[in-house]
Amino acid sequence: MSERLIRSDAGGVCTLTLNRPEKLNALDTAAFEALDAQLAALEADDSIGCVVLRGAGRGFCAGADLNDIGDASGRPSRFKSDVIARLARLEKPVIAAVHGVCFTGGLELALACDFILADATAKFADTHGKWGLVASWGMSQRLPRRIGLPAAKRMMMTARVVEAAEAEELGLVDLLAGAGGLDALVAGFAAELLANSAFTNAANKRLLIETEGLPLAEGLAHEQDRHPGRAPDWRERIDRFRRG
Known part of the structure; x- marks a missing residue:
């Protein structure tokens, strides 16, 4: 099994990279266990002033691994939602750096971050309805708080894909870069955060x-x-x- 999450630190910024590119970084229990461990470490790490969450390969995250649905490997039923809540509570600014797909569980992960920065390749969707599932990682609460209730209803009840430009208009994306410009955008924004106390x-x-x-x-x-x-x-x- 590949390492599900790769951490790299530089200049006060911790970058956590979802590392399952062959599955578009689909989230399984192992990915949540790795994220939970890193969040525990970050809570006690005063050398880090900003966290960046991103995905390896062609996209940020395709969502939950459908082959892993219902398998918590002995963990409590709320383990995965609790890990996302832990990310949301982390007392450091957290940036979701999104390229390619950011679907369903991946969108719930991004919504738990303080800022969503994306490039022109980013695509967002909530596809729970496509599979007959109901969100339990925060979609029904965080998405309407971010983009408003009517827009959240449209996304949640149609499963339509929202392209990067529309996502910026909706307020889902805070800052948008052109294709290939995401790294520079994230680095510049992280520097602004780190300049403050x-x-x-x-x-x-x-x-x-x-x-x-x-x-x-x-x-x-x-x-x-x-x-x-x-x-x-x-x-x-x-x-x-x-x-x-």
Whole structure:
């Protein structure tokens, strides 16, 4: 069995590459076990300020491995959805770098990331209905929050393929590169994230997660009650600005 997930670190960026290109990176239990292990390591790794999730070969991810449906290898029934939730909660900015197909379970994986960057080859779809399946990894909750309820209904109830340009118009894709330009786009965006305080990025992400859906007054109160203070290097950052 090939290594399902390859990790490489450089300059504060951790790149996790889904590595099953002969199956368009279809997600089986082994892939989730590998992702869960890497997320556990990243939660305790202060040297990493940004995570990039991408796919090897011709596409990002074709979705769940249909031959693996119902097989959790002794894991709890919610294991796979819990791993995706763990990805969503990771207190570091996470970028999904999408080329080629990003279908169904692969789309649910991308939606758990903070940002979706893509190139012109990217194609998105929710094909659960094609197979008589119902999403359980977050599609019904994360997709409408990202693109709105009517657009989410269209995708979920037709299984139609959304091309890259339309995905950008819908707000599914944050930034879109031309064919061959994804690496440069991801590198530039990751550099913008890393230029800011990792402490602040983590705090912002945590507050956004904790207050999603709250009325404004409750959200403001939560922000004050859960305010984490300043980053350890805040004086250094301001002094650097003053020195010009």
